[in-house]
Amino acid sequence: MKLVFEKSIEGRSMDYIPRLDVPPFDFDPSLLRKTPAQLPEISENDLSRHYTQLEKRAYGVNDGFYPLGSCTMKYNPKINEKTASLEGFTDIHPLQSHVDGCREVLEKAKEMLCEITGMDAMTLQPAAGAHGEFTGMMLIKKYHEMRGDTKRTKVIVPDSSHGTNPATGTMNHMKVVSIPSTPEGYVDLNALRAAVDDETAGFMLTNPNTLGLFDKNICEITKIIHDAGGICYYDGANMNPIMGIVRPGDMGFDCIHLNLHKTFSTPHGGGGPGAGAVGCKLFLRDYLPCDETVSFSHSIGRTKSFSGNFLVVVKALTYLLMLGKEGIPAAAKTAVLNANYLKKLLSEKYTMANEGICMHEFVMTLENEHKQHGFNALDIAKGLLDRGIHPPTMYFPLIVHEALMAEPTETESKETLETAAKIFLDVYDEAMANPAGMHNKPEKTVIGRPDEVTAARKPVLKYGD
Numbered sequence: 001m002k003l004v005f006e007k008s009i010e011g012r013s014m015d016y017i018p019r020l021d022v023p024p025f026d027f028d029p030s031l032l033r034k035t036p037a038q039l040p041e042i043s044e045n046d047l048s049r050h051y052t053q054l055e056k057r058a059y060g061v062n063d064g065f066y067p068l069g070s071c072t073m074k075y076n077p078k079i080n081e082k083t084a085s086l087e088g089f090t091d092i093h094p095l096q097s098h099v100d101g102c103r104e105v106l107e108k109a110k111e112m113l114c115e116i117t118g119m120d121a122m123t124l125q126p127a128a129g130a131h132g133e134f135t136g137m138m139l140i141k142k143y144h145e146m147r148g149d150t151k152r153t154k155v156i157v158p159d160s161s162h163g164t165n166p167a168t169g170t171m172n173h174m175k176v177v178s179i180p181s182t183p184e185g186y187v188d189l190n191a192l193r194a195a196v197d198d199e200t201a202g203f204m205l206t207n208p209n210t211l212g213l214f215d216k217n218i219c220e221i222t223k224i225i226h227d228a229g230g231i232c233y234y235d236g237a238n239m240n241p242i243m244g245i246v247r248p249g250d251m252g253f254d255c256i257h258l259n260l261h262k263t264f265s266t267p268h269g270g271g272g273p274g275a276g277a278v279g280c281k282l283f284l285r286d287y288l289p290c291d292e293t294v295s296f297s298h299s300i301g302r303t304k305s306f307s308g309n310f311l312v313v314v315k316a317l318t319y320l321l322m323l324g325k326e327g328i329p330a331a332a333k334t335a336v337l338n339a340n341y342l343k344k345l346l347s348e349k350y351t352m353a354n355e356g357i358c359m360h361e362f363v364m365t366l367e368n369e370h371k372q373h374g375f376n377a378l379d380i381a382k383g384l385l386d387r388g389i390h391p392p393t394m395y396f397p398l399i400v401h402e403a404l405m406a407e408p409t410e411t412e413s414k415e416t417l418e419t420a421a422k423i424f425l426d427v428y429d430e431a432m433a434n435p436a437g438m439h440n441k442p443e444k445t446v447i448g449r450p451d452e453v454t455a456a457r458k459p460v461l462k463y464g465d
């Protein structure tokens with residue numbers, strides 16, 4: 001069997017059409033089955049109904065409000081799907097990475113993302129945020145190795161960081177050092193100064209951080225790392241509040257990843273294809289991953305096959321081009337405005353982990369309610385399910401007790417935010433009136449309240465008995 005390329009048919013936006021050249025099968029007759037395979041048979045109608053019913057049990061952004069903090073579950077414009085299904089993009093084989101139109105999409109996306117982040121070069125190969133971090137950390141390691149500075153194996157992260165940050169360091173065989181945040185939730189400069197030394201390889205930070213706070217000391221923070229010879233890594237999974245307004249490159253970061261499947265409006269969840277673009281400053285460029293058409297002198301090699309999840313990039317580029325120079329910062333400002341509006345509305349009953357203006361998300365704490373009234377963040381989250389909205393992120397960041405973290409995103413209307421706020425406040429009242437009753441929630445969903453540990457350790461993966 002071999003892959004052959006034929007000259008393209010006229011009118012197609014591609015150079016070559018690949019097809020599989022399969023020789024006739026020539027099996028030894030003794031190997032052939034004697035009886036037909038007993039494969040289950042089902043009509044298309046029944047199958048279609050089965051999947052439609054399953055689909056109705058799922059909850060997505062198209063069903064209603066989905067304020068999952070740190071995950072940016074925003075509406076994904078349908079035009080993204082349209083461009084990603086153009087046959088010039090879908091009818092090519094990954095080996096045709098030289099097709100001009102597709103290269104142009106990749107290059108244009110890189111160029112725009114570099115412009116937004118203040119980076120000099122970018123790869124679109126990684127398939128997720130965590131994968132991007134892993135790739136970025138490999139660049140940092142390579143940089144120190146190339147300089148013969150091999151004792152630099154320490155990666156510093158604040159205790160508010162996303163779990164993937166310490167995991168990335170560990171996966172790269174680095175020593176991860178977590179530093180405490182200030183009571184207000186910012187990087188503690190003294191703790192940072194005390195943590196850096198000549199073994200510091202790098203520092204990983206999300207800014208705005210997982211509390212939804214923008215660290216005003218950011219230039220001082222990156223300077224402390226640089227002065228110690230370390231590299232500053234920016235976790236840009238959620239660039240929503242700052243895109244088109246401030247740039248990680250100008251804050252002093254050397255390397256970043258972006259989640260195209262969060263900030264740049266491509267779908268995520270359910271482990272679907274994502275894209276964790278990685279950008280870097282010029283001095284790290286030569287270590288970037290290579291692919292069929294791009295090579296770098298000291299590349300770390302491939303981190304994924306071909307050019308990554310190409311159609312995800314098509315969607316992200318569609319979003320970028322649709323919004324344009326004015327639309328991108330406008331989306332960021334709306335994300336911040338929406339978060340602050342919801343925060344204000346919920347402050348009527350909920351205690352906020354941090355007072356004042358937030359960025360794209362905010363964190364509430366149910367610590368007092370838990371101690372004094374006997375219901376907790378989980379109970380509120382489950383209560384929300386019964387009212388038809390997806391709960392916010394629970395128990396994250398770890399530095400806030402009984403945390404609920406909400407991110408409404410820019411794609412929700414004022415009316416939706418007000419309706420959602422009313423539901424949040426109603427559930428709070430219900431919990432105060434009958435705390436014990438909250439432990440049985442949800443009561444209206446297909447699955448009620450499973451034992452969380454058993455559900456995670458011994459999942460029932462079969463429908464029925």
Ligand SMILES: *Cc1c(COP(=O)(O)O)cnc(C)c1O
Nearest residue numbers: 070128129130162164206235237
């Ligand atoms: C979502 C997220 C990640 C990880 O991204 P994945 O695509 O889920 O791997 C990393 N950091 C932050 C801050 C995130 O919100």
